[in-house]
Amino acid sequence: MQDTLTTLPLNRDWRQVIQSYIQLTKPRIILLLLITTAGSMWIAAHGQVDPKLALITLLSGAFASGAANTINCLYDRDIDTIMERTRNRPLPSGRVSPRDAMIFAGVLTVLSFGLLATFANLLSACLAMSGIVFYVLIYTHFLKRYSTQNIVIGGAAGAIPPLVGWAAVTGDLSITAWILFAIIFLWTPPHFWALAMMIREDYAIVKVPMLPVVAGNEFTSREILYYTLALIPTTLVLTYPLGVMGATYGVIALVLGLWFVKKSWELIQTPGDYFTARSVFKYSILYMMLLCAGMVVDSLPIVQQLDQTFLAFVQPFFSA
Secondary structure, eight states: OHHHHHHHHHHHHHHHHHHHHHHHTOHHHHHHHHHHHHHHHHHHTTTOOOHHHHHHHHHHHHHHHHHHHHHHHHHTHHHHTTSTTTTTSTTTTTSSOHHHHHHHHHHHHHHHHHHHHHHTOHHHHHHHHHHHHIIIIIIIIIITTTOTTHHHHHHHHHTHHHHHHHHHHHSSOOHHHHHHHHHHHHHHHHHHHHHHHHTHHHHHHTTOOOHHHHHOHHHHHHHHHHHHHHHHHHHHTTTTTSOSSOHHHHHHHHHHHHHHHHHHHHHHHSTTOHHHHHHHHHHHHHHHHHHHHHHHHHHSHHHHHHHHHHHHHHHHHHHO
């Protein structure tokens, strides 16, 4: 009986420790990054992704993103202690020490590079490392606390995972890979600015110059609209002129993009409304997930056959 009573708290402690380290990596952000990586790999492999390579690449991507996010938490622990949204994170709450967090980030970095270099290729491994360096050094250290363009320029770090996925499959970077990079790059500001509008007061208290804090919600909402408008033609480049995606993807991308614009326009009408900003933020996540799903669906053989049948049917009407 005594052994049972002793074991239960120990098991609970270990679960709490593991949970704290997982929280350091910001798993919800990682999931979204992995979705873009998987979509990129699927396109690069024409729907024939090697399962082992996919598993290793996604695991390595999770490790790299987790390392970058952990170091970000280390750097920001002073302001995280103050902000309502972040004060219960593992470092501000004292559940993980800065030393242990740094060791954890180092282990994740080594694992990511080692796995990609061994089982994929050196290019994908170096790209993953560049993502860590850019996010930690450029965004977290130089931009986040000093520039209103922190999200715009820093967004390049979040756009690297598709490059990693593409390089893991092909060993190089084609124009298609860079278009995928551009899609994520343009998607990032609307996503994070909508969040920043929701927690504007928190950022103002710790003097982080997010665009809503410095320029106001009205200006930020207009910027969000501009970026969502730019997303539509960028996503459609994959269909024309590149031709790597078919009509099905094109329709999905267009519908998703137009709805994103609609959401952004609603935000312009009520720039100070928390719930409208939250609606844009939540939709931005759904947008990216469905866009990547559209890439996968478009690559299915049966969908490609339907695309060809449809194009053969409508072509005489345009050539007449």
